[in-house]
Amino acid sequence: MTQITRRTALAGAAALAGSRAARAADPAEVKIAMMVPLSGPWARSGLLEQMGARMAVDDINAAGGIKSLGGAKIKLVEFDAGDSAEKAKDAAQRMVAQEPDLAGGFGAWLSSFTLAITEVTERAELPWMTLSYSDAITGRGFKYVFQSSPTADAQAAEVVPIIMKLAEKATGKKPTKVAIVGDNSASSMSFYKPLKDHVFKEQGLTLVVDEVFAPPLSDATSIVQKLRSGKPDFVLLQSTNVGDDKLLVEKFAEFGLSAKKMPLIGGGGHWCAPELTKLTAPENVEGVIVALADWPGKKAAELGKRFVERTKEPWFGHDSIFAYAHVSILAAAIDMAKSADRHKVAAALHSMDLTTGPADLFPDGHVSYDEKGRRKGAQLCVVQYHNGVPMPVFPESIATTPAFWPKSS
Amino acid sequence: MDIESLIENVANALTAGITIGCIYGLMCIGLGLIFGIMKVVNFAQGEILMLGMFASLYLVTGGGILAFLGPYIGPFVGAILAGPIVFIVGALLHKFLISRVSGLKTAGSIDDGHFGQLIVTLGISLILQNGGMIVFGSTPFTVRTPLSSSAIEVGLGYGDATVFLNKAKLIACAVAIATALALYFVMEFTRIGKALRAAADNPTAATYMGINVDNYYRMAFGMGCGITAIAGGLMATYLSFGPFVGFDYVIIMYSGVVLGGIGSIMGAFWGGLTVGFVQQFSALVLPPQLQNAMIFIVFLLIVLLRPQGLFGRSAERA
Numbered sequence: 001m002t003q004i005t006r007r008t009a010l011a012g013a014a015a016l017a018g019s020r021a022a023r024a025a026d027p028a029e030v031k032i033a034m035m036v037p038l039s040g041p042w043a044r045s046g047l048l049e050q051m052g053a054r055m056a057v058d059d060i061n062a063a064g065g066i067k068s069l070g071g072a073k074i075k076l077v078e079f080d081a082g083d084s085a086e087k088a089k090d091a092a093q094r095m096v097a098q099e100p101d102l103a104g105g106f107g108a109w110l111s112s113f114t115l116a117i118t119e120v121t122e123r124a125e126l127p128w129m130t131l132s133y134s135d136a137i138t139g140r141g142f143k144y145v146f147q148s149s150p151t152a153d154a155q156a157a158e159v160v161p162i163i164m165k166l167a168e169k170a171t172g173k174k175p176t177k178v179a180i181v182g183d184n185s186a187s188s189m190s191f192y193k194p195l196k197d198h199v200f201k202e203q204g205l206t207l208v209v210d211e212v213f214a215p216p217l218s219d220a221t222s223i224v225q226k227l228r229s230g231k232p233d234f235v236l237l238q239s240t241n242v243g244d245d246k247l248l249v250e251k252f253a254e255f256g257l258s259a260k261k262m263p264l265i266g267g268g269g270h271w272c273a274p275e276l277t278k279l280t281a282p283e284n285v286e287g288v289i290v291a292l293a294d295w296p297g298k299k300a301a302e303l304g305k306r307f308v309e310r311t312k313e314p315w316f317g318h319d320s321i322f323a324y325a326h327v328s329i330l331a332a333a334i335d336m337a338k339s340a341d342r343h344k345v346a347a348a349l350h351s352m353d354l355t356t357g358p359a360d361l362f363p364d365g366h367v368s369y370d371e372k373g374r375r376k377g378a379q380l381c382v383v384q385y386h387n388g389v390p391m392p393v394f395p396e397s398i399a400t401t402p403a404f405w406p407k408s409s
Numbered sequence: 410m411d412i413e414s415l416i417e418n419v420a421n422a423l424t425a426g427i428t429i430g431c432i433y434g435l436m437c438i439g440l441g442l443i444f445g446i447m448k449v450v451n452f453a454q455g456e457i458l459m460l461g462m463f464a465s466l467y468l469v470t471g472g473g474i475l476a477f478l479g480p481y482i483g484p485f486v487g488a489i490l491a492g493p494i495v496f497i498v499g500a501l502l503h504k505f506l507i508s509r510v511s512g513l514k515t516a517g518s519i520d521d522g523h524f525g526q527l528i529v530t531l532g533i534s535l536i537l538q539n540g541g542m543i544v545f546g547s548t549p550f551t552v553r554t555p556l557s558s559s560a561i562e563v564g565l566g567y568g569d570a571t572v573f574l575n576k577a578k579l580i581a582c583a584v585a586i587a588t589a590l591a592l593y594f595v596m597e598f599t600r601i602g603k604a605l606r607a608a609a610d611n612p613t614a615a616t617y618m619g620i621n622v623d624n625y626y627r628m629a630f631g632m633g634c635g636i637t638a639i640a641g642g643l644m645a646t647y648l649s650f651g652p653f654v655g656f657d658y659v660i661i662m663y664s665g666v667v668l669g670g671i672g673s674i675m676g677a678f679w680g681g682l683t684v685g686f687v688q689q690f691s692a693l694v695l696p697p698q699l700q701n702a703m704i705f706i707v708f709l710l711i712v713l714l715r716p717q718g719l720f721g722r723s724a725e726r727a
Contacts, residue, residue: 040653043547083653184698213697216657218648221425221575222418222692222700229414243549243649250558250647255573279551279649284558 033105040083041241052320056327068338081108085116092117096124103340106326111187127346131322133187149293150378152190159291170405175233179209182238220251234263246279259287269318272390282388295381297398299360328358413568428578430685434678435585437665439637441677446609446629452530455655456537461638462645464491488642492635499634541652549649557647581643670718
C-alpha cells in the first residue's frame with residue numbers, strides 16, 4: 001500500500017496551486033450571442049449572417065483575441081430565431097436563461113423578430129445589435145439596443161429622391177406614378193408610412209397601386225395584374241424573403257414587366273442573397289435595383305475575396321457584412337471596456353466613435369451610436385443586378401459601376 | 410378602373426383561379442381520400458406535400474435520374490413519379506404507425522382511435538418537419554423550369570385586354586385534372602375502388618365479404634399520400650419550398666376538404682378548386698393580405714349554412 005507522506009502531500013498541493021495559477025493566467029472566453037432565423041422562410045438570410053459572423057470570430061481570435069483581456073478568445077453562441085416572432089421571443093428567453101455570462105449579441109434579421117427579442121434582451125440589460133430596419137426597434141426608449149442600419153423611415157425618405165434622379169437622368173422626365181408591393185412585416189410597414197405621409201407628395205408622385213400581402217406569397221397574379229392596369233413609372237418592392245422575391249420577379253417576367261422594361265426597386269438584403277439567382281433565372285432579376293442598409297465597398301474588397309474563398313458563396317453581401325461588422329464592433333466594445341461585463345460593454349458602445357476597423361465595413365466609414373442607439377450618419381446603399389450579379393451603384397464611396405434605367409419607361 | 414382593365418383583371422383572376430384551384434383540388438383529394446376511406450384526420454398531410462416536392466426535386470435536378478429530360482418535361486414527369494415514391498412512404502407509415510391507432514383495431518373503442526390518430530399524425534408531422542430540416546437544410550429550393558416565368562398570351566378582343574396563362578401552371582393543372590379523373594375511374598369502375606368503398610362504408614361487413622380491410626386502408630393511406638405528393642411536385646415547379654412549407658398549405662387542404670364535403674373524395678377536389686377561386690377573386694376587391702382571411706370567411710359560411718359541405722351529402726362517403 002502506498003503511503004501519503006507529508007512530502008508528497010506538499011508536492012501535490014504545490015502542483016494544484018500551480019495549475020490554478022496557470023488557469024488564472026489563461027484568459028477566459030468571452031461569449032457573444034447570434035440569434036438569426038436558421039429555419040423557415042427567412043433562413044437563407046440567417047445562414048448568410050452565420051457565415052459572416054463565424055468568419056469574424058475566426059479572424060479576431062486568429063489576430064490574438066481581445067487584447068485588453070489578455071488575448072481572450074471570442075466564442076459565438078448561436079440561436080435559431082425560427083419562423084415567427086413567438087419562436088424568436090422564446091429563443092431569446094432561453095438564451096438569457098442558459099447563457100448568463102453573455103457580453104452582448106446581435107440579430108434577429110427580420111424586424112418583427114427583432115422587436116420581439118429585444119423586449120427580452122432589454123430586460124436582461126444585454127447589449128444587442130441589429131441590422132433590422134424598423135424605426136420602432138430604437139424608438140421605444142431602450143438603452144441596450146443598437147441599430148446599425150439606416151431606419152426604414154430614413155431609407156424611405158432617401159431612396160425615392162435617388163430613384164427620381166436616376167430616372168430623370170436616363171429618360172429626361174420625372175416619374176409621376178409609383179406603385180408599392182410588399183408584405184406586412186414590421187420593417188415594410190415602417191417603410192410605407194413616411195412614403196405615404198410625405199415623401200411621395202414632396203416628390204410629386206401619385207401612388208397608383210398599393211398592394212400589401214401577408215408573407216409567404218402563394219401566387220402573385222392578382223398583384224402583378226394590378227400593376228399592369230395601373231401602369232406605374234416604377235415599383236417599390238418590399239417583400240422580405242427570397243421565396244416571395246422569386247415569385248414576384250417570375251410573375252413580372254410572365255406579364256412582360258421584367259426589370260428590363262418596368263423599373264423594379266427592391267428593398268432589403270434578401271434581394272441580393274445568392275439564392276435568388278439559383279431559384280429563378282438570372283435574366284428575371286437583371287436590372288432590379290436594390291436599396292439596402294450596407295454593401296461592401298472598396299475598403300472591404302480583400303475581406304470579400306476571403307469570404308468568397310472560404311464559403312464558396314458567389315459574393316459577400318448585405319447579411320454577411322453586417323454580421324461580420326457586428327461581431328467586430330462588439331469585440332471593439334469589449335476591448336474598450338476592458339471587461340466582458342454587459343453593462344460596461346453597453347457603455348462602451350454608447351461612447352464608441354470609430355473611423356477605422358469595423359467602420360470600414362460601412363459606406364459612411366463611421367461607427368458611433370446616438371442616444372436612441374441608432375448609428376449616426378448611417379447611409380443607404382443601392383446596388384443593381386448587372387449580368388446576374390448585384391453591383392454597387394450608390395453612394396460614390398462604394399460604387400463600382402453606373403446604374404441603368406429601363407429604356408422603355 | 411376602365412372597362413378594359415376590369416375585363417382583363419376578371420379574366421386573369423378566373424384563369425389563375427382555375428389553374429391554382431385544380432392544383433389545390435388535387436392536394437385536397439389526398440387528405441379527403443384518407444379521411445373518406447379511413448376516417449383518419451391526417452395532420453401530417455402538409456409534410457407529405459413537402460416530401461412530394463423534395464422527391465420531385467431529387468428526381469429532376471443535379472444528378473437526378475430524370476435530369477436527361479431537361480427543364481421543360483422533367484419537372485412534370487418528376488412530379489408524377491413523386492406519387493409512387495411517397496405512396497410507399499405512406500404505406501410504410503400506415504403499416505408501422507397509423508394502423509396501430511386506426512382500422513379494425515380501434516373499431517368500437519370509445520373514441521374510435523381518434524385521440525391516438527391525432528397524437529400520431531401530429532408526431533409524424535413534427536418528425537418530418539425537423540427531420541427534413543436535418544436532411545435538406547433550411548435553404549429554399551425550387552424545381553426550376555423556364556415555363557414558370559412564361560405565359561401564353563390570349564387576346565380578349567377588347568382593346569389590349571389579354572389573358573396570361575402561365576405555362577407551368579397550365580401543365581400542372583392538366584396533370585392535376587388527369588390524376589383526379591384517373592382516381593375517379595379507379596374508385597368507380599375497378600375492383601380496388603369497390604373494395605376501398607366497401608371498407609369505408611362498413612369495415613366489418615367488408616371483412617365478412619373477404620376484403621382485407623387493413624390492407625385496403627394501407628392502400629388508401631398510401632394513395633392519399635401519393636396524390637398529395639403529386640400536387641406537391643407540381644407546385645414545386647413555380648414555388649420555392651423548404652422543410653416547413655407544409656404548414657402554409659395544410660390549412661388550405663382542410664378548408665378544401667370541409668368546403669367540398671367531409672368524406673367526399675371528389676368533393677375535396679371541388680373544395681380545393683373553390684379555395685383557389687376565392688383566393689384569386691377576393692384579391693380583385695380586397696387587399697392581398699386578406700386573401701386567406703377570405704377563405705376562412707367562406708369556410709365559416711359553409712359550416713354555418715351547409716355543414717355537409719358544398720358538394721357532399723350529409724351521409725355521403727367515398
